[in-house]
Amino acid sequence: MSRTEISKYGEFGLIKHLTERFKNTNETTLKGVGDDAAVLDYRDKQALVTTDLLLEGVHFDLVYVPMKHLGYKAAVVNFSDIYAMNGQPKQITVSLGVSKRFSVEDLEELYAGIELACKTYGVDLIGGDTSASLTGLTISITCIGEAEKDKIVYRNGAKPNDLICVSGDLGSAYMGLQLLEREKIVFAANSEAQPDFEGKDYILQRQLKPEARKDIIKTLADKGIVPTSMMDISDGLSSELMHICSQSNVGCRIYEDKIPINYQAVVMAEELNMNIVTAALNGGEDYELLFTVSMDDYDKIVTMESVGIVGHTTKPELGLHLVGREGEEIELQAQGWNSLN
């Protein structure tokens, strides 16, 4: 692949080059890239705003993450936050800090991933900023979405005796990361070694190309369900449940045998001699939805594809517990990803 130095373009030339293919498709986007600010028209809806900062070496490792996947994931994780409010993502801004190590082609790959994510989820790129960095790659994305005021779902609306639901499966993204880390070490020891990824495609995809659960939000709306609380699972089920319980002032019981786990993740955990339930509770980056619904919605929820009921909320004084396979109660602890430790 050819290598074009970033200095060939100026700052304005580079951002123009990288973004000119993007077309705005949302009627709320009145003006995108190219002025001091983008202009949005949210006349009939509420606007939702979320932001994420991703730093090389902390949030991603370019040894095994292709630039296109990184761009896709960086965008999707922001969309996930908007879905977690029961909204629809509509616009993003993307700011990059890039060191001289990166070529224009690298950034084109990154933007190709962002573009694919935008197309897949119907989101417009409306602005951003590109500047030099002394070390590595920094990606800052802000996502704006829309929601109807009475449909927005916060973290603080759960009531005792609500059903606790989870979409998809948990722990797979974390096991995918463990696999990539293992192969990185193997490769460092022997650069002739070929990575051993057979039968691991699902957990790899969960780590490298996660999706946001737009489909779940749509099905909930189609069924007329408004969750009482919701968030996306980026730091592990334990940590997110603790947020919902503390903000809603409820306790919870979740059941070990109800936690949805994929077969490939189980196999990988066995290979690595890890506990898959711990990975599901505390592993990060699943980007599934955790939500609570009223018991009245039970009949609607049990027929929903890709959604499982993992437990229920309680009065706050009963605490937060995982009920094990033998009926034992284990207090939930947040051991989620904490990049500051």
Next chain:
Amino acid sequence: MSRTEISKYGEFGLIKHLTERFKNTNETTLKGVGDDAAVLDYRDKQALVTTDLLLEGVHFDLVYVPMKHLGYKAAVVNFSDIYAMNGQPKQITVSLGVSKRFSVEDLEELYAGIELACKTYGVDLIGGDTSASLTGLTISITCIGEAEKDKIVYRNGAKPNDLICVSGDLGSAYMGLQLLEREKIVFAANSEAQPDFEGKDYILQRQLKPEARKDIIKTLADKGIVPTSMMDISDGLSSELMHICSQSNVGCRIYEDKIPINYQAVVMAEELNMNIVTAALNGGEDYELLFTVSMDDYDKIVTMESVGIVGHTTKPELGLHLVGREGEEIELQAQGWNSLN
């Protein structure tokens, strides 16, 4: 000053600690920090969105920039982009990447500066993200503002024979930076040396604690003037004029003797044997407003405090020129700050 390690707080604890003093005051802010996304109500207005990424060693040097000033400036430069659309900034999100070099007290200072800026300009902090960084400090701010649709001013609306106006003075922030760089070198050679800042307070303030021109936007509105085009001057007058001229498809003539320059900046330029006009044209970070108005608004503009007419637009085929003191015409070139070179 005491030093509290950031690891004492977790990620959530830290952001809560840093933001809990902030109170939302805008009616468009329905929900700020604390959920997957903030919720805004822009029912009657258009929303404006702008974003900036600031990297240590590239955009700021902590050797001479106090953390509180850095926070203030990081927020204000985003507000400036919203004013440059003829809007009012209303919300910001702040994401930080911080290495272990920084203490909680450092971040408290940074947020004290952000808080002062928010209070001064009536802006709510609605979200953000704090994570570890391997090297240095990264600050990413997104600002959302509001404007009435028919009052938004873009870069592309200038017509031939409009008046070109500039607020305040130009080149002072750049001369302040030169002064700080000089004193840094002096200090590196002799750590006993005391910085020589006498009679330099204005240019230092312009560099370390710039203000956004909220006042100019208000006066324009009071006088019933809607500029035909506008942007803020962050990369130097030349570079910004070239943006307006190319997006509006006009040429321009600006007059050297009309460019507003402060006395302290002139003195500093003489001391450093630099050309102050070059600094005014190409120095960055003034955060003044550059705008064009119809000739019909001449009477209203000439009576405006802190605004000078520096020239006029022309048909595009006449090009972009600076008319010197002897009447000579010099083609304008963008030599603005370009962090990618």
